[in-house]
Structures are given as structure tokens and as C-alpha cells.
Amino acid sequence: MADNTVEIGAVQKNDKISTRVRITEFKGKHYVDIRDWFKPQQGNTWQPTKKGTSVPVDKLSAVMDLLEKAEKHLKGGESVQNSAVPV
DSSP states (O other): OOTTOEEEEEEEOSSSEEEEEEEEEETTEEEEEEEEEEOOSSOSOOEEEEEEEEEEGGGHHHHHHHHHHHHHHHHHOOOOOOOOOOO
């Protein structure tokens, strides 16, 4: 792990896959990286997959709002309107 990466936490999907949330830096900009990691059959070192995304800090609030809307919809059946976020 690079010195500028901060591990926030992980959610275990199963004994071979976990989804990790990390703060990373690339070309001087900070991102929240949400990515699946896997444990190879041979070895104990977890490795990142290509399945995931890096959210720029300036888009983080918008993404969190959308995730909260999705959770409300799934838990309470509230209708959800499409909210496009400019990129």
C-alpha cells in the first residue's frame, strides 16, 4: 500500500472477495476508491480487481446522496427519480 493511501474499511462478500473503501491519491488529486479485492488460491495476500470505481472528492457528496436514495427506495419502496450528476 502506498504511503498516500488510507484504508477506511471493508465489507466481506464471501471468503474470497471483499469490497474495500480506501482514500487514494493520483496525480495530486484525492479519490475515494471502492473496489473488490480477491484472495488468490495460492497465497494469503489480497489483490485488487478491476471491479470498482474511484470517486473524485468533489463528486463524493453527489454519489453519497444517490446511494442514500437507492437505500431508501430498497428499504421503503419510495419512488426514485433519475438524478443525473454532471461529470
